Amino acid sequence: MQKEGFKLLSYFFLLIIFNLLIVNSLEALSYPRTLNYYLDNFSINENSTLVPTLAQYDFLILDMEMGEVNPQALSEIRNINPEIKILAYMTVEEITTTYCYPGTYPLRNQLQNEIQDSWWLKTANHQNVSFWPGTRMLNCTPCCPEVNGNNWTTYFSSFITNEILSNSLWDGYFADCLFASVSWINSEIDCNNDNIVDNPQWLDSQWKTGMENFLAQLRQSNPNKLIVGNGNYYLWDNLNGVMFEELEGSNPNFGFNITWAQFFYYQQMLDTFHQDPVYNLVIARQPNNNPNNYQHMRLMLTATLMGSAYFGIDKGPEDHSDTWLYDEYNIDLGQPLESGQILGDNPLYNGSFANLNYWQTEVHYPLNPSNSILLGNDGGNTYAECHINNTDGVFWHYALKQDNNSSLYFLNNENYLIEFRARADHNRIIQVAVSENFGNYNWLTSAITAELTTEWQNYTFFVQSMNTANLTPNQIRFIFFMGQENGTIGIDDVSIRHIDINRILKREFENGIVLCNPTSTSKTINLPRTYYHLEGSQAPQVNNGLPCSTVNLPAYDGVILLSEPPQPLESPIVTINKTSEGILLYWQAVSGANSYRILSSNDPYFGFQPIATITNTNFLDVVGNRKFYKVIAIP
Template sequence: MPGTLASRRFSRLRFALTTVVTAVGLIAACATPVDERPAPAPTPGDPHSLTFPRTATYFLNQQDLPPVEELARYDVVVIDNEWANRKPHEYFDELRHANPRLRLLAYVNVVDHPDQLGTEAYWANRYALWQFDENGESAFPEPWLAHTMDGTPVSEWPESTMTNLTDQAPRINGQIFAEYAANWVVDDVWSAGVWDGIFLDVWGDRIYSADRDHWDIDSDGTDEPDDSIYGFGNPWERGVNLAEQIIRQRIPDAILVANGDRTLLTQQLDGRAWEKFADPRADRNPMFDIEQYVSLTAEGEHRRPGLAMTIDKLGAAPHSAQDFQRARYFLAATLLQNGFWAPMGADYDEPAYFDEMDGGGLGPGYLGHPLVADPSPAVLNDPYADGVGSLGHGLFRRDFEHGTVLLNTDDKPREVQLEKPFRRLQGVRDPSTNNGDTVTSVTLQPSDGLVLSSENP
């Protein structure tokens, strides 16, 4: 069997120690042999050429994938890197045929070394990374794992030991772990030939969730304090930076997206993902997240034109009026800049979809291009003019070729007078809000958003 541990829903699936009931023989039959894999997929066109809204899904279930037609609804799809070994190449061809806008990113985590894995047939890439043998024993070098001076392992995720991604890690066979991990990304993940890019999880200047704030990064018998390990310019960040440089040099056209507290440097990454974006239920400050997203996406040192993603969990099978309002809010906030919005259900194994994502049937990218293509951070302060800006305290607007988007971050209802008639979307999931009516003014509730169409008002 592929695994031996009970399946669990992780808030962030890292290495998925799950029980998978698929027989090894079936896996082997479906997998594409390494020596028959095609060359890496050609890089798609400029992400800024895509019309809006731009949608995404962050699907991390390890036991199965949704049908092609479900995943193909989204413009960016993040799935685990192991699926390239489990699914025939035709599956990915069908995805792209169903949605030529789609960009496929391989989920990668090189920080959390698992205590155990299932079979090599199911976890081929991880077996290579963590050096598991056929008996399920890992020969991964101990000096490349994070330990305190007395040998206590450092962990930032259950049932795992954190790796030593610093540039002070001991050299083994002529390389530090950051170099080894970067080359694995290229040689064992990208080599499958099905990906447009890589999603690097747990990838930042700092690891806040580690259970030890002092540990021995250079195996000299002394624990370094966290302020000498983490932060921009310190050993951990320098190791991350080195790994990024290697990956970018070896696969220069790949889309590289990081999740976490990562400084964007010298166009090594295409962008960042904002997890739990602007969600007060997740103890996020909505305006802080929105300001960071708008600013870093516009001005960050990302590779041009960039690819940013916002991710929100909305609960199991979101269908209530409150769910719909939260979805409108997160999407409208994302539309203030050029990112891709990934709504999920209760966890990262439940994609979600809303009227506003395809206009209630108008089709992908139904809003067209924005009138202001790449707004500066001043969009949140400057009065609305020429298609983007503030309509007053906490109220924002951005116009597109075929509609407009409104966002109310205030704690009071806000009325907006429109200069011409617009049409509410004709919804199938939320027909109460999206009733198809023509309007010349609308009232947005606190923490709400609204998408209006200018087509045939």
């Protein structure tokens, strides 16, 4: 693999030249795949600065207004990087309350003029509903009144199609705030305008239906455009992917508002659920807005590399407008050689109910045990059909269980995924548990409640085991409690799988190996062969180019190791001059180099950040203070 070489230069009233050699690899990238979420609009005058940097990413999200006010930027980015994917950003369920001037925000101005008063989402006492500060929410449910044949979602789908995706500079649409539910935002919402607060479950079902209708219409009108959403993991039918956004800043290690177990599971699961081509995205945030927190960047990048998502990192949701680039972005890992699987096998016997073997019902007086379970059949698919009769309202008086299973290991303080399908003859709840199979039958997880409907639904629960350290499999049972109400319940496709993340996660690639430690303790791993640290400028204590066969990873850290030692390109021979316009760098072309990356810092040894990537061999920087420079040759 080719690597990068560079020179370090400085100007401070007089010419000072430092010559260093630090190398990174950069070839046509397969992995890692990089993302920039850049929502600040910028003018044509800023293109010369921003365009070359933004063109270095593999996936780019820009505000929808850029296609109107600065289409030149999109064209120039594509000229530099023809393979880049560029999506237009706009929220689905809200718009700013600030007046948008048509000269700078023409599309939002059009929306503000065309949104009908009856489309706003209201509470039962007619108050506006707001999610993000300074915005106002719209009614995305089918209950939204129609005006001239459109409600909000049908109008907005047509707006995205006609005003944005008709512009060939966009590869697709990025739908922010694509929530699958809404009751959590405001407990007083009245989506059908009957002056009564909506039942939360009913409201959420209406909201999800409205979002599904919106996406279906948008997909039908744009079969060849990319549609990626942010804000949920359950509306996958018409999406090409979703974004995982690190919103929470109070946790310096992981702020995605889901657990580590959920993060890794969703990454892998959503790769198979979304439409091809799949573009799942991870946008992390640097704690305290510090771009030089290389450990957190490594942690989140290596965690992302356990799946197929594109990775970016910035200051977070209050300010997506950074162009941070890291040593790790420049390497070519090639394609993965393994899946990065974190899910164990299902230890339950006959979870798909080919028959009723290994499953029993437990029926207590006064419930009627007669015909308490039958083998149901739905279009050739068999399932457990449970009949609850003469209930006294006690949930544990009827149970479907599996016990005496010698494979049912339930490790202490570990993460597990419970999945099943279910339906009932009327809307109701059931409880799911893993418990001791003796004594007081103590539960080994927190309570799990599933809300069943009359249609088959898939149910997924993430649980953590507790108090299981001294238990053997035969002392553990898996159980559904259904005794609260009379009726008939169908259960199928039951599984419980270990999410194995309390360790160093590893994934091998064609050109290296990725290690991630998402735990709170330092861990050591012995490698199957000698690998090499990449060589870079930003974290030389880690990216030092040295060989290794054993790695000690601190808590919440990760590392990318290469199969072969880094080999540098020839270093540019750089000259620096002060001119009336600024500092001019120029050099002879390097054999094998297709472009050159310019980095600068106020310190000769630390804190270098890219300021431009260019194809010619000179660069003018307009500065008024001390600066140090690196010029890196890129193959």
